[in-house]
Every structure is written in C-alpha cells, then in structure tokens.
Amino acid sequence: MFFNLTLKISGSRYVKSNLHFLEICQVGVYLNQLISNEDHVLAKMAENMKEKFDKHWGDTEKMNKMVFIPCVLDPCHKFITLGFALRKMFGEKGAALEIGVRTYMESLFNEYTKPVDSDKNGQFSSTEVGTSDSRSVDSRSGGEFGNFFEELQKHTSEKGGASSKSELVKYLDEEIEVGKSDFDVLLWWKVNSPRFPIHSEMARDVLSIPVSNVASECAFSTGGRILDSFRISLTPKLVQALVCLQDWLRSEPQPISIEEDLDFLEQLEEDFIMPQLHGSNARSPIWNHYEKLEEKEDGSWTVKCIHCGRVAYYRTIMELPP
Template sequence: MKRKHASMYFDEINKGKAHVENRLVTREIFRQKVIRFIVCSDQPFTIVEDPFFKDLIDYCSEGNEDCELFCAKTAKNEIQKLFVEYKANITEMLQMNTDCWTSSNQHPFQGVIGRWISDDWELQNAVIDLTVLQGSHTGKNIAKFFWDVLVDYNLLQKVLGVTTDNASNMDSFFVELEKLFGDHGSRDMIIMIGDGDEDAYSSDDGSDVDPDVEKKRSKELPVVAKIRKGVVAIRRSPQRREMFQRQCKVADIPHKNLIRDVRTRFNSTLNMIERAKEMSTPYDMTLSCIPELRKYVLSDYEWKVIDELIKLLAPFKEATIMLSSEHSPTLSRISSVYQLLFTHLEKYIDEEEAPAASKRARNSKCMERSEWLVNAARNGWEKLKKYYPTSDGLVHIVATDPRYKLVWYKAIGWPKQWIDNARRLVTELYKTKYLPTYSNKDLDNNGIQAKPTPPKTTDNAHHSLFGDLFSQQMSTYQRISANDDLKRYLAENVVDPDMLIKERTGINGVLGWWKIHEKEYPIVAAMAKDFLAISGTGIPVEGLFSTGTDITSPKRQCLAAETIRVLICLKSWMKGKEAFQNDLQNALMYKLGTDGATDRTDE
C-alpha cells in the first residue's frame, strides 16, 4: 500500500497521529488511571518507583510531561483522597450484613455490606465500610463499631435489617444494637437475623474460640474423629497422597482428593465423611498399608454409622446451598426450610417412641446406633429451635413473596388467630408506612402516579359537565383501588414456583414477577422492594473478605490497618457490581468447600 497508494497510506498514518494528538491527557487523568491500576490490580504503592514500570510509562507517553510518575507516598495520599470522595457518594432503605475478619498480618476488621433492590428489580450489593476493630470482640464492642458506621454514613434512618453469623457473641451484639436504636429513637422496626453460619466461633468474652464449640467437638462421634485423623494423616504427606492415588487405580475408582473439614466452611464435616465414604475402598487400603495408620481403618459397622450420619445431615447441606444464593431473595424461604428440617429431625426423635416390641427386636449394636442417632437429632432440633426466626419482620417478608403470601402459614397448620395476627401486622405496616407515601398522589387505574391531565379544549359545556362527572367518579374508584392494594394482592392465588423459573417461562424469579406486576400492586411492590432485599445468610460480606488475601499479599504485609481498609473498600467501589458478584461467587465456593478449595494444604 505504501508503494502503490502512497497518498492513502500517509492519510491513514496522519489520521492515527491526529487521533493521538487530539486525545487530551492531563496530569489529573493520568494520576487517576495509575491510581485505579494500583487499587484494582492489588499493586504495591512502590510500583510507581519501579524502574521497569517507569520505562514502560515513558515509552507509552512519548515524553508527555503530564505523564510523569509520582512517588509511593503520593500514591498513598491520592488513594486516601479518592477513598473520601467515593465514601461521600455511598448512601434507600438498606439491609445490612456484617461480619468480622482478621487479615494475614493480624489486623482485625468488621465488614459492612448494604443490599437493596434496584428500580429494575435487580438485587444489588455494595460495600459500605471495613472498620478496624479495637479491643475485644465482644458483641457489645462489635455493635458499637457497627453503630459508628451507620452514624458516619448517615444510615440510621435507612436500616431495615441486619444479618450476621450465629457466633455466640452475636446474641449480645443484637441486644446492644437494639438498645442503641432505642436510645436514639431512630427506628422502631429493624429485623435482626443470625444466619446459622458455622463461621467465627467467637465467645462473648472476646476470645477467638467458643469453649462450648470445643467441648461439643470433643464429644463428637468417635468415628468422625477417626476419619478426620485418617484424612489429615494421608493429606499431610506427599508420599501417602501418592499411595492413595495408586490404591484408587487398584480399586478402579477415579481419584478424588480427600476432604478435611474446616470450621469456617459450611457443611465441611459432611463433605469430609461423604468423600471418605465415596473413596472408602482406597482409603482403607491406604491406611492398612501404613502400620502407624491402621488404627484409623473403619470397620463395617463404623461405615454403617457413617451412612446413617450422611442421611441425617444431607438435608442441611441442601438447605445451605439453596439459601446461599445471592442472585435472588431467599429469606422468605427460611421459615419453610426450618419446617422441613424440623420434620426431618422429628422422624429420628419419634423412633425412640416406637413400640417396645420393635425396640427389643434390635440387636445391641443397633440400639447403640439408635441412641446416638436420636441424641444427634435432638441436639440438632434444639439448635434449630434456638435460631428459628421469631421477628415480626419475617411475616412481612413472607407476605410480599408471591409464592407464599399469608397462605403458607395456613398450609403449615398455623392456628387461625396466629394467621389473623400476621395479617394485622402486615396491614398495620402497610397503612402506617407505605400507604401515606401514595395517598397524596394522583393515581391511574393501576395505582401508579398519573400524568397531569391536559386542559380541556371543548366548548361544549354539557359534554364538559358529564366529562368532569365521569372523571370524578373514576378518580374515587382509583383511590379506593390504591387503598385496597394489599387486599387485592393477598386475595390473589399464590404463584406456582415453577412459573418463576426463567428457563421455562422467562420470568426471573420473585423479582421478575414483581417487575411485571409492580404497576398492578404499586404500594405492596414498595414493601417488597424493602423486605425482599434482606439476606438470609452472611455470604455477601464473605465476598468482601474474599479479596483480603490479595490486598495483603506477601509484598504488602507491612500495610497499616487503615490502609487495608481503604484499599479493600475503594477496590470494591471502583470495580462495581460485576466484580462484587465474582467475589461473592468465590466466597460461596470457599464456604461450601467446592471448586478446588479443599485442595489447600493441611495446617
């Protein structure tokens, strides 16, 4: 082209140069781009002083003086300034998630996540703050720091619910938080939720481990402890892992890594014993080949115990996975999940009340097995009872879910007076908080604020008179229709869950249904937008912590706690929704022990 079409060639070259020359690169824009690169790719501040990075910038900037790099101290200062700017823009009615985390360089933090439903009926998550905890990790102290975040971000009037894990110090956390709200007079309605997370076994005296948890673990089934010791012994040694792989080939079983349970992962003990059962033949063969590990080989009876234990725990794993979804509301399903788990456990407990003749028919080993199984079911039932949701706010969540409404309470056998009380609670909130918001608006036939009526242009007085009469009559009907918004919604049949499966019907779950019916029930839709955003688990804040190991990489171990806070929050704010959803997915995979997370080295 250069030889045959010289004019065209040089025109193209000049166009490229003109494009570069016309692109304005100011010192401010250059600094913003460099800071964004440092924050979002987890670079050390000293990257700006690296000679090879400087050489790259010099080459690309072609001597532009506005593209001059700055020192590491300036980078830190710029990041602090940017953090303040982003923070000022963070503030709707929010549901909050909070949890605690300790970085690899031993700085304690409390993360706070806000959740809401957008105008387009999509579930949104945003990092509010990551505060540096000082003092012991008592519930009262954690509540104080959480309160300070709400005050700092002017969110006291916008908090609808708070979700945490179920560490023992969270009991006093909620007591203190309710006291703070009561003293301040900020809100008389706030939903408190402990999500049943196995994470953060912290006692209220500030210690890291709950003595009750350690006591219970010491009393666990001997067969579970036996499997754990055998799994750890094999995983700890490369030679033993290699031997286990060979035994898999001998048994003609596809090799899978053994799983060790970890306290900070959901259902991890079940995952451990399920994998051990699946690989039982090569597992026992490996232990048998190593003299010091033969004591961990399980007998046939012990494997039967494991079978029974898996059956007992499997529904809990299924419930955890379902309720850990972060793409759709799940809290409305918690009550039904609890009911199913109660029923599941009661089957084992009721066995103890079987006729005496059937009990005598069992041999001694079956009696022993039955006793531990019944005790395990009873313990699980008592634990569920402790955390069973009792907040009145849950009634509003169930009522605004079109799959449940108040019909669900009748389906599970609630007495009529309980259902009537639930209806009263929902109606009172509807009339006192949501209906007044719309009462002064002109509403169309669907209850949505109508557009202003254009002035009449007709000269026909008779027509005008009856036209006005018709408008007055219809406006009265429209106001009644809006006032009956809740009655109409509750009177309609519940929605078949199969109708909310996007792949089948194109309706994207509960939020997709509300997106379609918002105009039909506008006031109830406003309630649904507030309550369906409340999370049933602490997974959202786990997404925030999942980035922590990248921030505090080996090259960043000397970072101050406040700097870590700034970097994690700013990174989340800059990268936005898509990146946060990826962090959530990574956190969920880790908590559930999936996607290679179980391959980490044993401690």
C-alpha cells in the same frame, strides 16, 4: 438437606428471603421426625439439635414478624403456604401467629400507603374545589333525584368502587402462581407494578433484605479454599492500608493472590527483618533505602534510613516464606 439449606439461605446472587422461613420450617419438621427414629444415637443427636433450634425458633411471641413477610410477598406462597407452615411447625400457636402476621402485614402496608395518599391529596385538591360547585348544583336542581344519585354513588363505592378494595386485599385474593420452579419473584413484581404500585414498592424493600450476613460461596467451600484474599488474617497495619486502598483493589481486573506468614509480617512491621530475595543471596531492593552502620556477631545489622535518619536493627534471612 442441611447442605442444600445452607446454599439457599447463604446465596448472594438471588432473592432468598422469600424462602427463608420455609426452609427453616423444613428443618424443624425433619428434626421432629428424627427424634422418633428407632436409631437411639440418631434420635439423641436430633434432640440436641432440636434444643438449639428451639432457642431461636421455639418462642412464637418473641419472633420478628418481618421474617414471615417475604413469604407472603411471594406470589407462589402468600398466606396459603405460610399458614400451613406455621401450623405444621407450631401447632395451635401457629394459627395465632398467622393472625399476628396478617395484622403486621396490614400495618406495614398502611405505612407505604400514607405517603401516596398525601401526594394525591395535594395533586387533586384544586380539581376537587373546581368540581364541588357543579356537583352541589346538580344535587340541588335534581330535587328528589338528588337523593337517588347520592344513594347510587354510595352503592357503587361499597360494591365496586376503586377504593373499596385495597391493593393488599386484591393481591391476597388472587390465585397463587403454581408449578413454576424457575419463578422469578422480582420479575413478577416488576411486571405487575402497574396493578400494585404501592405493594410493589413494599416488595422491593422487603425482598432486598439479606437473610445472612456472609455468603457461603465467599466464606467457605467443601471442595477447596476459595476465601477472598482480603478476608484472611492480616496484621493491623495491613488491614488499615487495605481499607484506605479498597477502591483501587476492588477495581483490579485480575484476582489478587496474597500468600503470607503472619509472624513474618508482624516482625517486618516491627523492623526486625530485612528480607533477601527468594532463592538467592542478593539483597532486597529495600536495602537501597538504608545505610549500614554496624554488623553484629549474631548476623544482625544496625542501619539508618537515608530519607529520615531513623536507626533500626535488622537480621537477614536467606529467603522469604513460601
């Protein structure tokens, strides 16, 4: 279970924030079951793991409610699934936390609604000015009928007006998508964006938030070493060079294999080593840039750069590290 959880949460090529809390909830419930296990060793191990788990997920008052919003934005879950998971994990505190998440969801939706309302006011202000006179004339000319139309307009706006129900309420009132294992949440919001224009913008921003900062398939593997060539330990100068050349390196069509000996590279940067070609006594082409001044008994050399005149001391080696 823990392995599958790591793969789901640490994935980098699909949306995972909508399932993050549900997977965490599964871990919490599973640990609670193991604590009451008849195997005392397993139960003790589960207690230690649950203690660490509660340090991150035990205090409902300190939780960032943004963690729960992606689950609500998943049409397969919404508050139906989230409410059940919260009560399953936190008991009575879960019900209070659900109310807090609803309030947070509404405030977040209102933040996305404000720019849209301001744009509409700017676009339709001239139209409203042009039609206000005609409406006032109709109401005045109608006499008692004017009161009827006012009551009719009020009744329509309360019972079935377009603005009587916000997008958020409409979305939450709809039935959840059931029985779709290959459900694509991003595609759903793309297709339904005409129905929920404001809500889809919020879903676009929230669902794009990564849950983990390191992808599991790039950081480690139980089957073999798949570390990226430039995420392994490098000397400071090489790191600086890679940062400067990252645009060129990332555009390389073929994978770059870098095998290195950290001590060897550090000594090379400090001008302690003048390497020779691997498997032979032939000197490296780097010798072409130096003039030999003196050879010492320990096999080291005093050389001078033919370009800048810098004097350095080297010791030769028979081969490069494998």
